[in-house]
Amino acid sequence: MKLYLAFVRFLTHPVMGLLFRLVVGGVYLYASYDKILHPEVFVRFVHNYRILPPALETLFALILPSLEFLIGLFLVFGVLTEASALLTSGTLIMFLIAIALALLRHIDIECGCFFTAKSARIGMSYIYRDLLLLIPTLLILFRPSRFLALDRLIFKPKRS
Secondary structure, eight states: OHHHHHHHHHHTSHHHHHHHHHHHHHHHHHHHHHHHHOHHHHHHHHHHTOOSOHHHHHHHHHHHHHHHHHHHHHHHHTSSHHHHHHHHHHHHHHHHHHHHHHHHTTOOOBOOSSOSSSOOBOOHHHHHHHHHHHHHHHHHHHSOOOTTOTHHHHSOOOOO
């Protein structure tokens, strides 16, 4: 029991919260970069998943990278931390569902997760990667750290 409590204290330490924000935010910034530069290619990746109606694919492919970029910035700088973590959790769950559906339907496609020029084929490793990224995201959501976060400056606690 002591080991469990020590592990929980470690994971919820303010410095770990900062580290989680930097890692998850950095991943989202990195993921958005190439998609923003090559939106026409990213539209094809979205189309290959065969989930959205064709009329929505372009809109989705234009909005998602910008959303990833904003989420990444907000997490890195600690702005609207809980809302950013909630959006991150939602997008990760969406990615998990999209990849799982493609795998279940035996659609052999490239992920389009980070690079539009050369992307790897989806597989179970992508499910594991997104689940692994979901863990710190949920910790940010439910135990947000204000350590070195702009939230501390923006939302100062009221003094009584």
